[in-house]
Amino acid sequence: LGTDEWENHFYEPIFDQNDLFGESNDNNRRTANTHGILSYVEKRLETLFPYVAPPKVLLGPNNAPLYALFLTVSNNSEKAKALAKRISRNL
Numbered sequence: 001l002g003t004d005e006w007e008n009h010f011y012e013p014i015f016d017q018n019d020l021f022g023e024s025n026d027n028n029r030r031t032a033n034t035h036g037i038l039s040y041v042e043k044r045l046e047t048l049f050p051y052v053a054p055p056k057v058l059l060g061p062n063n064a065p066l067y068a069l070f071l072t073v074s075n076n077s078e079k080a081k082a083l084a085k086r087i088s089r090n091l
Contacts, residue, residue, distance in 0.1 A: 001044050009040050034065050042070065050076040053088035 010032040032040070038055050045052045053071040060066045069091065073084040 001041065003044075006040060006044075010037065038068055041068070045070055045072055048072075049074055051081040051084050053084060056088075056091050 007028075010030055011028040012031045014027050014029050034057075038057070042052055042055060049072040051073040055068040055070050057068045058066045071084055071088045071091070073080050075081075
C-alpha cells in the first residue's frame with residue numbers, strides 16, 4: 001500500500017501478556033473489518049488518482065469477500081471521470 005501506516009489502521013497493540021521474565025510483550029490484535037480495509041485502500045488510491053470508483057466486492061459461497069475490484073482513472077478531465085463512473089456502475 002505504499003506505506004507502513006496501514007498497520008496502525010488495521011491493528012491495535014495489546015500489552016496484557018508477559019514473557020517468561022515478567023516483561024510485557026508487544027502483541028497486536030486486528031481491529032479492522034472488511035469495510036475498514038476497503039475504506040483505507042480506497043483513501044490510499046485517492047491520493048494517487050483523480051477518480052476512484054467505489055470497490056466492487058466479489059463474495060464467495062460463505063459470503064466472505066474473495067477480492068475487491070477498484071476502478072481508477074489517471075486522466076483528470078471531467079469527461080474521463082464521467083466515463084469511468086458510467087463504466088463502474090455497469091460492473
